Amino acid sequence: MLKQKIAVLVDSCSDVPAEIANREYFEMIPMGVFFGEEEYQDRVNIEPDEFYQKLAKANPLPTTASPKGELITKALDNLSKRGFTQIIAVCISSGLSGTAQQVKIYAKNYPQLQIEVIDTKNIGIASGFAAVRASEVIEEGWEFDQIVEEVQRVANQTKVFFYVPTLKYLIAGGRIGRVAGLVGSIINLKPIISCDDEGIYYPVAKAHGEKKALKKMLQLVDDTLENAQKFNLAVVHGLNEGLMNQISTEFKNKYPNMGKFYNGDISPALGVHTGPGLIGIGVQIIK
Template sequence: MRYKIVIDSCGELLDEWKQDEHFESVPLTLMVGAEQIIDDETFKQGEFLHKVAECPECPKSACPSPERYMRAYDCEAEHVYAVTLSAELSGSYNSALLGRNLSLEDHPDKKIHVFNSRSASIGETLIALKIQECEEKGMSFEEVVATVEHYISGQHTFFVLENLETLRKNGRLSKVKALVASALKIKPVMGSTDEGTIYQLDQARGMNRALIKMVEQVIEKTADSADKVLAISHCNCPARAQVLKEAFQERMKLAKVVVLDTAGVSSMYANDGGVIVAV
């Protein structure tokens, strides 16, 4: 096998990747109260969202161990790549790096590179897709790394949340501000910085207006869109994602649009009704 792509479970897998030996998802652990939930193929989104809504505590996540990454790297592939959550949001990147360093102690000639996505969710998916594209073109390991790092530097991630409870519970939004926002039906339009942190781009009263503002932000910040793949992930709202897809296709020239449901970690942060866009 020429290559393998390891993605932490915040990144959604395309259906065709789930049975492909070139791809492996390394699960984070989700914690709702005292319960621990492994973010793997056993994750059930509906049950999880119900538990989060019922729990007064903020849901949390724990990154995979370096040893878990080591096991993923231990394969016959000539080139191994890991894609992780933004290093500014999770310890997954540092864990993957440590796993790489430990692996290289035993196999110093192994070619392993860890990509800090500076994103999350569908942003990681697009990075994995870019790695696959480069490998299928026959690029060298070094060429793939350089091409994908350049791609990451130009990628942008956006999201709009229906429910602000997780942000309130984890202290990113005050109780008063969350209450006012909910009462006035204000929806923040969020984005990621070049370093991979989260900031507010805009806001609107009502989800539909917020989605329109997000579309405008995406168009404004996306140059040469005809050559790009745009991806949408949604938490339990396929109709909303379809409306977004059609809006982008009407207003932008794009190489492709991918739509996926959020996996566990993304579901925890997006919460019921949230949508994420990366391009």
């Protein structure tokens, strides 16, 4: 039983590993996923398997929305009822979503709670890694202010790299960011996408064909790690489990000294903007 009453609030697009997100001091707010008039709550009443089945037949393509205010309120009410008085809210990049701003607005309705919102400037597991670090230091008994400072520090040195077979879904969802310059390029040009310092998508590398693109992505991980002494890695997928497993095996052989390692699938709300076939890699440097 934890002595301190510190909780972690996350949005569904942070893709926090289930073994962490299921802890009693976690609460998730779901993004909205829309197939026409059909509305779903991300990872609540639609999971990745069902999502990709529906995506294959969808016309027009699905859309997403930031969490509704009532869902943010419900999450904060739940934590308050469970006796938590301090909350670290870990949100995906404000450059890609209005979630962080929404949480800040609704937090003002809870003067009895001390709420700090961390805009990770990242997405998917790279954002989720901030929540993983929060859970570690909460369980080590750190003070709230120290935890906030540490989570922000680590968020600033966490990177995401992802490969998508087509830019079609990013374009349709309006999340193209600085990747827009690649639209209309040679058909087999495969970009590796990351988030810049402002949390906006940009092409960090590109290659001809999937094989070369994946090789570049692995090199980017190497370059990011440099002389890191303590780090965590994750490989996630969107309907591409075989390739995820292949890359995971490579990592386990190449980095036997890494700390934690996670696999998982991306949330349906992220799948809306990336489509099937995604491979994502999260790199979290602790020191």
